[in-house]
Amino acid sequence: MIFYFTATGNSLYAARQIGGGDELVSIAQELRKTDRHYQGDAIGIVVPLFEFDLPDVVDRFIATSTFDTDYFFIVSTFGMHSGGIAERVSKRLEAAGRHVDYYNTVIMVDNAIQVFDMEEQMRIDPEKHVDEQLEAVRADIAARRHYIQPATQEEVDFYEGYMANPAFDLHPRLDNPLYRLTDACIGCGTCSRVCPMRSITMEDNRPSWDYTTCAGCYACVHACPKAAIRFTKYQEPNPEVHYRNPHVTLADLIKAAG
Ligand SMILES: Cc1cc2nc3c(=O)[nH]c(=O)nc-3n(C[C@H](O)[C@H](O)[C@H](O)COP(=O)(O)O)c2cc1C
Ligand code: SF4
Ligand code: SF4
Numbered sequence: 001m002i003f004y005f006t007a008t009g010n011s012l013y014a015a016r017q018i019g020g021g022d023e024l025v026s027i028a029q030e031l032r033k034t035d036r037h038y039q040g041d042a043i044g045i046v047v048p049l050f051e052f053d054l055p056d057v058v059d060r061f062i063a064t065s066t067f068d069t070d071y072f073f074i075v076s077t078f079g080m081h082s083g084g085i086a087e088r089v090s091k092r093l094e095a096a097g098r099h100v101d102y103y104n105t106v107i108m109v110d111n112a113i114q115v116f117d118m119e120e121q122m123r124i125d126p127e128k129h130v131d132e133q134l135e136a137v138r139a140d141i142a143a144r145r146h147y148i149q150p151a152t153q154e155e156v157d158f159y160e161g162y163m164a165n166p167a168f169d170l171h172p173r174l175d176n177p178l179y180r181l182t183d184a185c186i187g188c189g190t191c192s193r194v195c196p197m198r199s200i201t202m203e204d205n206r207p208s209w210d211y212t213t214c215a216g217c218y219a220c221v222h223a224c225p226k227a228a229i230r231f232t233k234y235q236e237p238n239p240e241v242h243y244r245n246p247h248v249t250l251a252d253l254i255k256a257a258g
Contacts, residue, residue: 002019002022002043002045003025003026003044003046004024004025004027004045004046004256005055005057005217006219006256007111008109008111008219008245008253009248009253010048010111011048012024012248013247014108014137015044015075017138018044018075018134018138019044019046019138026196026256026257026258027057028197029258031061036065037065038066038067038068042073043067043072044074045058045061045074045075046074048076048077048111049082050170051162051170052159052163053085053089054076054085055216056171067098072101073104074090075105077105077107077108078105078107078108079109079110079111080116081159082149084150084151084159085103085151086148087148089103090148100148101144101146102140102141102145102148103147104140104147107133109122109125111218111243113218113239113242113243114168114234114236116237117241118242168234169233170216172215174211177211178209178211178214179230179232180232181228182227184227184228185226186225187202187205187206188225190250191223191229192207193257194219194220195257196215196256196258197213198257199211221242222243222244
């Protein structure tokens with residue numbers, strides 16, 4: 001059983017490849033249930049990395065669910081710097097009583113469109129050898145390997161440097177509305193359909209965001225066919241070019257959002 005959260009499909013693709021035929025379960029959908037007790041021979045979490053950590057929504061899912069399993073694993077997909085997430089987050093979860101048997105990372109396309117040009121990101125994607133990484137993780141998990149990816153000094157320094165002086169405030173709050181809508185919006189509603197948190201309602205054919213529930217995942221930004229969703233505070237280097245994992249369809253993302 002693999003739980004996943006995804007905005008642009010990387011983690012859904014990773015979960016599919018790692019899990020083989022295993023059951024894939026959307027964290028966004030599970031969070032709407034009140035009873036979250038899971039049982040399985042092996043239970044995994046495959047999710048994107050947000051600012052060198054688990055997305056808040058995933059932390060909440062882990063903290064408010066119980067997992068009855070002999071083998072608990074986590075895989076974080078990321079695009080540039082992992083900040084040594086595996087070691088740091090495993091220790092944090094252990095301290096909270098959640099034992100982690102395996103934690104690894106997989107570098108894929110970086111979908112952080114507020115800072116990176118997606119055209120450039122897609123161009124360098126083949127250099128990351130994503131499928132080879134996923135196959136190695138799949139084999140580890142099939143063999144029930146016990147491994148927590150060690151944090152290199154370079155990644156620890158990178159993480160500490162960023163945390164001391166964060167370049168962005170990406171946590172949605174009422175006093176931090178992430179997005180603005182441009183006149184290019186055609187009212188198609190795709191943004192609301194891909195939103196895993198149901199944070200977008202369409203009013204008079206225009207999206208309206210609820211920043212008390214938004215996970216700040218960028219699914220809406222990348223899925224918009226008109227590039228009409230822009231950041232309020234940041235100037236994207238190439239806002240017209242969006243990303244979706246090439247193995248994942250828009251329908252897959254809508255289904256994952258539920
Ligand atoms: C809010 C946000 C923060 C991110 N922070 C980082 C980061 O600190 N380091 C990094 O390498 N990638 C970062 N990324 C990139 C994603 O982790 C990466 O592209 C991931 O594979 C996306 O997975 P998904 O397609 O399943 O959503 C960030 C993406 C978002 C949306
Ligand atoms: S996806 Fe884009 S064009 Fe469609 S309703 Fe949302 S913001 Fe408007
Ligand atoms: S509103 Fe956009 S960023 Fe927020 S959770 Fe929904 S899809 Fe993600």
